[in-house]
Amino acid sequence: MRKYTKITEKPSPYTELEQMETASILQNINKEDAKVAKSVSAVIPQITILVDELARRFTEGGRLFYIGAGTSGRLGILDASEIPPTYGLPYDRVIGIIAGGDKAIRKAVENAEDDMEQAWKDLKEYDINEKDTVVGIAASGTTPYVLGGIADAKANGILTAGVTNNPGSPLSVAADIAIEVNVGPEFVTGSTRMKSGTSQKLVLNMISTALMIRIGRVKGNKMVNMQLTNVKLVDRGARFLAEELKLEYQQAEELLKKYGSVKKAMDAYGNKKD
Structure with a gap:
């Protein structure tokens, strides 16, 4: 040694x-x-x-x-x-x-x-x-x-x-x-x-x-796979979506709550646009 x-x-x-x-x-x-x-x-x-x-x-x-x-x-x-x-x-x-x-x-x-x-x-x-x-x-x-x-x-x-x-x-x-x-x-x-x-x-x-x-758990510089376990994180996720998808905050929040994660909401919204 x-x-x-x-x-x-x-x-x-x-x-x-x-x-x-x-x-x-x-x-x-x-x-x-x-x-x-x-x-x-x-x-x-x-x-x-x-x-x-x-x-x-x-x-x-x-x-x-x-x-x-x-x-x-x-x-x-x-x-x-x-x-x-x-x-x-x-x-x-x-x-x-x-x-x-x-x-x-x-x-x-x-x-x-x-x-x-x-x-x-x-x-x-x-x-x-x-x-x-x-x-x-x-x-x-x-x-x-x-x-x-x-x-x-x-x-x-x-x-x-x-x-x-x-x-x-x-x-x-x-x-x-x-x-x-x-x-x-x-x-x-x-x-x-x-x-x-x-x-x-x-x-x-x-x-x-x-x-x-x-391994792909971040998009751009955002935590798109974070768990939405409290009001603060839901708000953060909605703001991420609004910024990324160029949406109004309320629309982004509704999208987030529907799909349960930033990543899923982004993917779903992108597929709809296609």
Whole structure:
């Protein structure tokens, strides 16, 4: 295994935090946060490879699984849970799994992340197969739950990727595609829910959004497959239709309610015009 420096555990460049004024604390946190987007931009080539592979596999019925523990696991679940309402895909296409199960979303589950065999057990509950992709998320790159899941997935012919904040970590070595976002030491030493977590959120946003665009869930720049689950979204959908089809708002709203989705309404209206 390659030697690597655990950047996420390096001391913060700031000391005596408890003596700082509130404004100084916030300004310095913001100063550190400003470094994150630049760090993410450096791994776009690796994210590109992953998205292209995902798009190809999705057209064959494949799924995307995120696995992680603690903050990383919660971020995977957050990204996965927003795909159905935003892009209208079923809940079983992008799936987030956290060490310790759903109860770990709100409360830490003791030692859950230390079990190297549990992630594969969790994945097998979904009948995971070679069309699927597993993305392990771990700031440290050493979380046993994630490493075990990635190793088992890879051994079973499944494409794997690792999102980590420690270049050269065991996760980077284990995964087929290594996405290593070096954001530097945290403002509070070792608190990877901060810059590391922010970078992970940005990376997952990029993966899932680019994937949804590539598989046709967006038209132009609009979420034409979003679920119309509240008044705000119905209004947004009606405005999308009115703009796209050059209709009055009321006519667009009636069309939307008739067909139940922006995409279906657009297709139906287009067919009628033809």
